[in-house]
Amino acid sequence: MSAQAITKEPKMKVEVLGTGCANCKRTVQLVEDVAREQGVAIELVKVEDLPKIMGYGVMSTPGVVVDGKVVHAGGVPTREKIGRWLAAGAAAAPCCAPSAAAKTGCCG
Numbered sequence: 001m002s003a004q005a006i007t008k009e010p011k012m013k014v015e016v017l018g019t020g021c022a023n024c025k026r027t028v029q030l031v032e033d034v035a036r037e038q039g040v041a042i043e044l045v046k047v048e049d050l051p052k053i054m055g056y057g058v059m060s061t062p063g064v065v066v067d068g069k070v071v072h073a074g075g076v077p078t079r080e081k082i083g084r085w086l087a088a089g090a091a092a093a094p095c096c097a098p099s100a101a102a103k104t105g106c107c108g
Contacts, residue, residue, distance in 0.1 A: 011041045012086070017053045017063035018046075023076050027062040031086075034079055040086040 014031055018024025028046055035042045047053060047065075056065060060074030066085050 013043045013045065013065075013067055014086075015045045015047050015065040017056060017058050017065065017073075018061035019048055019050065019053075021061065024062040026076050027064065030076065030079060031064070031082055034082040035086055038083060038086055042086065 014035075016024060016028045016031060018027065024046075028044065031042070031044055034040075035044070053061065053063065056063065056070050058070060058073045062072075062076065063070060063074075064072040064077060064082075064085070071085050072081065
């Protein structure tokens with residue numbers, strides 16, 4: 001697990017869950033790009049440890065966790081989704097636990 005701070009004073013912790021596949025790497029890059037474009041201070045952490053990923057209830061990667069809450073699982077999120085998460089914080093995005101994903105469709 002490695003951490004990269006986008007700015008010196010992170011306000012929000014964003015974790016990208018994945019074992020290093022191309023989609024996971026693309027998600028990390030998108031989060032970095034959108035945070036930089038929006039001027040949002042984040043601490044970006046890549047989580048590659050499978051037991052930790054599964055501990056979040058994420059079975060399909062990449063996953064994204066904002067301030068401890070799963071906001072995305074499976075597939076590369078759009079720039080727009082990432083922008084909303086960063087602009088509003090974790091409260092703006094519903095949890096993508098398996099039961100919530102079925103009800104809200106947030107992980108697709």
